[in-house]
Amino acid sequence: MHSVTLILMLILALLMIIVGGATGVRAFLSIIFNFAILFLNIALIAWGFPALVITSISGLIILATTIFMGSDDDQITQNAFYSSVLVLMVLIGLILLLQPHLLVHGFANENNEDLEGMSLLIGIKFSDVMLATMMVSSLGAVAEAAIAVSAGLQELIETTPDLDYSKLFVHGYEIGKEIIGTALNTLFFGFFGSFLGLFIWYVKLKYSFSEFINNKIFAAELSMILIGFIGVISTVPLTAWVMQLRQRKQKEL
Amino acid sequence: MYWNKKVILVLSIVLMGLAAVFFVKNDAFLYQTPVGRIESVKKISKAVQIDNFKNQDYSVRQQLKVKILNGKERNRIITVNNEYTKSQATDLKYRKGQTVLLHLTRHHHQIKTATITDLKRDVPLTILIVMVIGLLIMMKSTGLRALLSLILNTILFFIAVEIDVQQEGSGVFWIFSGIAAVFCAVTLVLVLGWNKKMWVSFTTTMLGTFIAVAISLLVFRLTNNGGLHFETMEYVTQNPEPLFLAETVLGSLGAVMDESTDIIVSLAKLRKENPLISMKQLWISGRNIGKTIMGPLLNVLFMIFMADTFSMMALYLRNGNGWGYSFEMNMQLGFVQSLISGIGIVLTVPIASWLVGIFFKKGAVQHA
Numbered sequence: 001m002h003s004v005t006l007i008l009m010l011i012l013a014l015l016m017i018i019v020g021g022a023t024g025v026r027a028f029l030s031i032i033f034n035f036a037i038l039f040l041n042i043a044l045i046a047w048g049f050p051a052l053v054i055t056s057i058s059g060l061i062i063l064a065t066t067i068f069m070g071s072d073d074d075q076i077t078q079n080a081f082y083s084s085v086l087v088l089m090v091l092i093g094l095i096l097l098l099q100p101h102l103l104v105h106g107f108a109n110e111n112n113e114d115l116e117g118m119s120l121l122i123g124i125k126f127s128d129v130m131l132a133t134m135m136v137s138s139l140g141a142v143a144e145a146a147i148a149v150s151a152g153l154q155e156l157i158e159t160t161p162d163l164d165y166s167k168l169f170v171h172g173y174e175i176g177k178e179i180i181g182t183a184l185n186t187l188f189f190g191f192f193g194s195f196l197g198l199f200i201w202y203v204k205l206k207y208s209f210s211e212f213i214n215n216k217i218f219a220a221e222l223s224m225i226l227i228g229f230i231g232v233i234s235t236v237p238l239t240a241w242v243m244q245l246r247q248r249k250q251k252e253l
Numbered sequence: 254m255y256w257n258k259k260v261i262l263v264l265s266i267v268l269m270g271l272a273a274v275f276f277v278k279n280d281a282f283l284y285q286t287p288v289g290r291i292e293s294v295k296k297i298s299k300a301v302q303i304d305n306f307k308n309q310d311y312s313v314r315q316q317l318k319v320k321i322l323n324g325k326e327r328n329r330i331i332t333v334n335n336e337y338t339k340s341q342a343t344d345l346k347y348r349k350g351q352t353v354l355l356h357l358t359r360h361h362h363q364i365k366t367a368t369i370t371d372l373k374r375d376v377p378l379t380i381l382i383v384m385v386i387g388l389l390i391m392m393k394s395t396g397l398r399a400l401l402s403l404i405l406n407t408i409l410f411f412i413a414v415e416i417d418v419q420q421e422g423s424g425v426f427w428i429f430s431g432i433a434a435v436f437c438a439v440t441l442v443l444v445l446g447w448n449k450k451m452w453v454s455f456t457t458t459m460l461g462t463f464i465a466v467a468i469s470l471l472v473f474r475l476t477n478n479g480g481l482h483f484e485t486m487e488y489v490t491q492n493p494e495p496l497f498l499a500e501t502v503l504g505s506l507g508a509v510m511d512e513s514t515d516i517i518v519s520l521a522k523l524r525k526e527n528p529l530i531s532m533k534q535l536w537i538s539g540r541n542i543g544k545t546i547m548g549p550l551l552n553v554l555f556m557i558f559m560a561d562t563f564s565m566m567a568l569y570l571r572n573g574n575g576w577g578y579s580f581e582m583n584m585q586l587g588f589v590q591s592l593i594s595g596i597g598i599v600l601t602v603p604i605a606s607w608l609v610g611i612f613f614k615k616g617a618v619q620h621a
Contacts, residue, residue: 003480005585007472008592015599020544024599027548031555031595035588038559039580045563046570066552071545101351101377106342106564110488114565120342121302121310122571127341129567137560140553147549177395181444182514184399186507186550189436190557192410193504194587196429197488197496199410203418204490210284211371214354219374224560226381233388 023070030069034062041132051128052092055135059088062136066143076154079246080146083239087142088135090238091231095134098227104220105130110201111217130220138228141187145235148179153243165247172240180233187228195221266390270383277379281322287355288373289319292330294349302338306573312338317347319355319367326357326364333367342568345372352376402443406436422491429499433506434459444514450521453612457513457605462502464604465597469589470498481589485582487565497586504558505594508550512598516542516605524613532610539606547602551595558587 016024041058045051063084068077099105106126107115152175157163163171192199198221202212212218281288297314304310317333333355337344347353352373358366389396413432417425437458445451473481473494483493516539523538524530562583569579580588 004469004472004476004478005480005589005592007476007479008469008589008596011468011472012592012595012599015596016547019540019599019602020547023544023548027544027551030548031551031591034552034555035559038556039576039584042563042566043570043576046567062552062556066549070548098377098381102374103345103372104374106340106344108343114487115343115568118568118572119304119306119308120340120568121304121308121312121338122306122340122342122568123308123310124340124567124571126564126567129564133560133563136563137557140549140556144546144549144553148546151545173392177392180392181395181399181402182507182511184403185440185444186511186553187557188403188406189507189510190504190554192406193500193502193506194558194561194590195488196414196500196503197486197490199414200417200422200425200496201488201490203411203414208285210286210354213378214371214374216371216374219378222378223381226378226385229385230381230388233385233392 023072026069030065033065033069037061037065038136041136042129045129045132046124048124051125051132055132056088056092059135059139060085062139063088063143066140067147070147071151073151073154076147076150079154079239079243080143080150082246083150083235083242084142084146086238086242087146087231087235088139090234091138091142091227092135094227094230095131098223099127099131099134102219102223103127104216104223106216108216110198110215133220134224134227137224138187138231141183141228142231142235144186145179145183145232146239148183149176149236149239150243152176152179153240157243157247165244165251168244168247169237169240172236172243176236176240180236183232184229187225187232191221191225191228262391266387270387273383274376274379277375280375281352284323284354286370287324287326287357288322288352289331289333289355290322290352291317291347291349292320293318294347297334306571308571310339312336313346315347317369319353319369321355322352329364331357331364331367333369335369347372398443402440405439409435409439422496425491426495426499426502430463430502433462433502436503437506437510440510441514445518449612450514450517453521453605453608454510454513454517457517457601457608458506458510460604461509461513461597461601462505464600465505465593466498466502468596469501469593480581480585482581482585486586497590501590501593504554504590505597508554508594509597509601512543512546512550512601513605515546516602517609520606520609521613524609535610536603536606539602539609543602543605547595547598550598551591554594555591558591559584562587 013028016028037058044054067080071077153172156171295316297316299313302310302312314336319331319333321329335347337346353369354371356368356370357364389400413428417428437455441451441454486493519542520535520539565583566579
């Protein structure tokens with residue numbers, strides 16, 4: 001078998017197992033599993049299932065796999081999962097509010113070459129597909145930030161026995177500050193990397209500033225980065241809040 | 254006193270944000286191209302359309318009254334026809350109150366025809382930008398540093414794109430590898446400060462990224478690009494393979510940096526607290542930190558790379574293509590990009606532990 005995809009998959013699996021042992025195996029499986037979910041997600045949307053419902057379910061499953069397969073500590077993973085679900089709900093609200101004004105769905109003139117010979121009258125609303133794209137694109141970043149904040153706070157709780165839980169919010173904020181800078185960079189470079197060709201296109205074909213800033217694909221990419229940023233930043237207070245609530249409940253029991 | 258200051262800060266951020274949004278909402282006078290606001294919408298006709306694959310769609314013709322907001326014809330109301338489909342693949346359904354960019358053709362200084370070229374999208378984008386900047390300002394110094402690094406990196410990115418276009422894409426991989434090093438240095442100085450940890454993180458990030466690219470290039474060569482379709486890359490105006498590699502380097506940079514700073518900051522702290530810690534213990538600790546974050550980090554990139562292919566996938570699947578072919582044409586390159594990034598992220602773990610062992614020498618740390 002001379003397939004680049006398969007060989008690289010094997011190399012990655014091997015490295016993950018050598019470096020991470022059992023955790024490495026789970027990390028690799030989480031990627032494969034998430035891929036299956038994403039593929040099924042788009043196939044179901046193409047079959048005509050409602051995008052918002054399907055993608056919300058996929059979103060929950062992806063958050064669960066990424067978070068629960070990443071760590072063994074139940075406290076950390078549960079808190080991270082609850083808070084990332086809250087963040088996902090905030091983001092869905094934001095996307096639903098903004099998309100009717102952005103109208104970045106479908107294709108632009110820059111896609112013309114790829115659309116040749118295709119029937120565009122597919123009967124599926126591309127605005128629904130875009131909704132799914134926007135929801136999915138920030139899921140990974142939200143899960144990662146939620147795990148990091150939750151792990152940081154858990155460590156604090158365990159090393160400080162007489163911690164004042166009403167101050168968890170302030171501590172979460174301190175821990176979050178360290179995480180935010182690098183998490184934003186991961187998102188930022190991820191997006192810039194995947195759209196390098198497009199930016200070269202804009203400069204090469206001498207787009208004016210107004211053409212560039214209002215361009216459908218540019219607006220779609222920029223809004224996805226920004227929504228991801230908002231997701232990552234709001235992870236910090238929401239995780240602290242979830243932990244505070246759950247700590248209080250555990251104390252009462 | 255503390256709360257007072259905070260309330261004033263939040264209020265001034267909100268006010269400045271509102272002012273910015275209000276300004277962009279009324280910035281038509283800055284545009285060279287004609288800008289118009291849709292005053293009324295009338296539906297003229299609707300027709301059912303069925304394509305070769307029995308997909309049922311419809312197309313609607315609408316007549317719009319548009320008020321021109323800038324230029325010599327300001328305040329003139331013109332009639333524009335628009336046609337949209339249910340799927341809205343390349344067309345848009347316009348509503349009353351939206352602002353649009355227009356293309357006008359003139360005859361004897363009179364407007365002859367008018368078409369809408371695109372929607373004016375700067376207002377919702379400004380709202381998002383204002384929200385992000387506001388949230389970052391509220392995080393004080395960390396947020397401001399993050400904001401500074403984002404702005405600096407954006408400027409650097411466009412300079413690199415400009416250089417690439419002037420070179421006509423001949424050295425795209427080298428230009429963007431160079432800029433990746435600069436990005437990395439700038440970002441790490443802002444996150445860690447100018448110190449030994451920053452240089453060790455920098456070296457780790459560069460080594461991790463480029464070893465991963467070297468491994469994948471080797472696989473590409475050995476298999477003769479087995480099964481890869483570089484011709485399916487979108488928005489390509491130059492040789493696709495080096496562009497693909499440049500995209501991969503940039504794309505994975507943030508995640509690899511994240512992993513390496515996490516490991517190095519913790520290990521350097523460990524060595525400082527316990528200068529006699531052995532290389533083996535460092536390796537074990539590095540592994541423990543690294544292995545829990547590598548999966549989530551790779552998922553961050555994976556989601557970004559995959560989500561972008563959804564529209565094309567929907568189109569391919571509805572055009573009677575099988576799952577395998579649709580994957581190959583749309584998702585494969587993003588998938589391979591994720592795999593290469595993943596290799597970089599995993600390699601960072603041993604490289605970081607090893608470099609901390611070398612550069613933070615036993616005992617020497619007490620003097621530093």
